[in-house]
Amino acid sequence: MRSSEYINKDEVAIIGGGPAGMQTALVLSARGFSVRIYEQKEQLGGHLKGWHHLFPHGVAASDLLGALKEQVLARAIPLHLGQTVDHLQKVGEGWELWQGETVVGRAGVVVLANGFALFDARRKEEYGYGLYPSVLTSADLEAVFRKERPWPFGPDCAAPQIGFVHCVGSRDLKCGSPHCSKLCCVTAVKQAMAVKAFFPEAQVYCFYMDLRMHGLEYEELYRKAQVDYGVRFIRGRLSEAAPGQGKRLHVKAEDTLQGRPLHLQLDMLVLMSGMVPTFVLEQQERAVFFKEPVFGSGFVPVQGFLAAGSVVQQKGLFASGACKGPATLPEVFADAAAVACEVEQYLKSLKAVAHA
Amino acid sequence: MTPLLWKDYQKEVPDNHYFFVRSCIRQTFFPGAEAALLDILRNSLGLDIFEDRRHTTCTGIAYHCDLVPLETIMTVIARQLSLMTEAGYRHLLVSCVTSFGIYLEMLDMWQHHPEMLEQTREALWKSTRRTFELPTALVHTSDLIYHLRKPIADRSPHRLVDKSTQRALRVVDHVGCHYAKIFPAGGFGGAEFPSVLSGLAETFGGEMVDYPERRHCCGFGFRHYMLQENRGYSVSNSRIKFESMEAFAPDLILTNCPGCNMFLDRWQYTLAEMSGKTYDGEGKGIPVLSHEELAALMLGRDPWTLGLQMHQVQLEPLLDKIGIAYQARQKYSMVEGVAGVPREPGVLKVSFE
């Protein structure tokens, strides 16, 4: 057994270099702690890398990401890019970070900031994602906005018919996702307005069950989408998409406010893929494994009920951001700062014990 | 993630040794199809398919007309399984899609409510002194034909190709609702993209055409078809399908459910007489075949022994396209000499010179 001297108790390892990981690292670093970021991709940024602009004000995603990265660089936070961590081993009070058979890092405290995964829309089979080229996810549409992929309809289509489906892989027991992903509603409204800005003649429909516009100014976006952009909101969940005439899709839903089934031919269907866990924790006595989620897996469980970051049953293991459940960027930043404070408290309490 | 994608819905189908149960509708309207199925399985492929003359209706049509309580249909099903057990079989082969759904439903109920299985055992014992085991495989006849599609195609002289132009024939499929919509894991391809018929058509060289209302119900509606004044429900829903497939100019509608096969045939006649409209552009209607009928034709079985003259939409234009030879004069001849011929409908064309 290796001694606990082997680990620098004051060092914090952050797993995940997205907004949650970067923000947690920045706050801890500013408060004088030694932090490192382990990111499995070659670049920092997480999902933010793929986004075009952000609700509610339309700030370019690259501006926010640039600012975050600049601060991380300015603070000279050590980065381990392209480094996957697949399990943790407890050593004394601290942790070893493992990838397969190799120890890739050591720290007194580990903060999980692995974020979320986008729901695999192919699993909502009746929408034909992966089968029909005009069915996109919300992430695919951001890539279109970023000019990284083409529109699914040709330039001859000046007045495309476009549908957005809310709650894809959210609020759906059939897909093992009972939760609301909470930011798809406002994302759909943001994207619907953006599409109308590209194609003023487009007819845009949002298929929703409840519009959960919880954030400040989100509700106002909804109203603007209706009045200024002419987006039509249909209260009913899409039941299926099938190939229609030409390259079009044929979709079915119910207008539940009218109590009538409805049909629609679309040139593009956008699925608002929900947020699902990237991994599921398998907790052993002195180890934590990050396993592939299975049907119905939940997010990282934390103690208490008020924005707590301490992972259930594990001393010195914290979780920050959307790995605990769906969250918007402002919520992630606030949570990351709160978690950083919790980590600080924890490290101070260890010191106090050592002195006594 | 747990594999839940449509392409992952593959089911285990045993290669041999089946206990066979018939379909009320199939044997009423398409007697040649069931006979051909048994002939292909037993004689072309040498399989052991056992039938017990004591098996009855599953009562599924009455159950979905809300005339038979759950406990009753469960016990009738248990009796069929008792015959299977008695004959020493554990693989059940079902001809009817309604029945197939019923068997799936009862097995599912018994799995989730073991007390109901016990009640059923008790009821069957009290009423008939019978006992039963559960099947280890529940297979629809279209599953088995799909499973055996390659050996069948290897033995087939014909393909789903226009003989004169070498164009692959355009096939639309209609899978019976109760095949996989109730229990998606029970059917090849699941509820949304069932492959049981498309895979078969493609093996024979046909081109599958996806169409908007592919998954819409044919409109049987159980009680609605059984009541004359309610049949508007049935014909209107089939019409939704025809209107949707028309633009794709299919050469053939392929089905696996006896009811769907009959409705998609008869409603084309009915709609032609009611509105003057047919969906093939030539007044002849779109030919409809079930999986057994298709397999039998591909294998070179005689169309009239197969009973294709019992379809209202005539099959000759399709047979000619594929290049299947047939004796026109044999069509209406009977065991006991030549019989009369059916009257010609007013609109739907049934004779082609």
Next chain:
Amino acid sequence: MPKPDFGFSFAPNRALELSVPLLPEVQAVLEAEPSIRACMACGQCAAVCTAGVFTPLAFYRLVLQLWAGEVEVVGQRAQHCMLCGKCQMTCPRGVNIRNALLLMAALLPPKP
């Protein structure tokens, strides 16, 4: 060959077909009173509607029917409005309901 009497007949699909363009008269109403678009079908208008107690008038439903192109029904039901204006006081989205209803009522030609 006489047509057979089948004893039943077929009916068109009841589903609303959304792909058809808006009727010009619907377009005109929406252009004359753009605030109609802000309706979110909360039902507050119908809850306070004086005429709605006795008649099938419910403004938010008329908006849905207007979008669906059911001009005649909209025109007929709008006739029931007494212009009391309570709906407009309660609407959380500030829709000019009185004007909207006048425009809707005008969808029907006046009775001779």
Next chain:
Amino acid sequence: MASLLSQLKDDIRFSEGLSACMNCGICTAVCPAAAYFDYDPRRICQLVQTGEEQELEKLLKGEEIWMCGQCLSCKARCPRGNVPGYLIQSLRKLSQQSGLFIHSSEGRKQIRLKRRIGHSILETGYCVHPLMVEPETHPEQGPVWIWALEQGADLYRRCGSNYYGEGEGGLRKMAPGVLNELEAIFEETGGLRFWEAIERGAEELKLNQES
């Protein structure tokens, strides 16, 4: 007398059919009955969910519950795992058991259906067989069907069927022992009692018409 709701709750088809509906309309969107009738399975789920006795009684006396065609397309789609088609089965069963079915014209048709299909099961061992499909009441079967029935055994035997004959094969005549077993099952499991409830409704209807 137990409340309608508690009677429904005793039916496994009810508990499997409806736990909590979120009113999304995914069922109605693909429902063939909604494409034809002024019918909305979502609305029925909502109504039953209120659990109000008066509303339930209205439903059981009404036409709506008889519109479903039992295709169960709804089961494949519901994001809450509900099955409106099962819920309908439980409502129809209770409507018949309680005698409320005679208040609707669609409900009253159950009497005809029972006498036709129900009796066929115990008399022939089949739900449907060729002689039941009379051309007079089945004009949609077309001239080919008239011809097929005229040929009868000749045609069916050519196609490998036994056509009401003794022995094996398709459409074979069921042995009396087989039919006795079926009847015993119906007796033991409540099938016959259920039919008696339908006939009691028919009686009541007759009395009402006479008075």
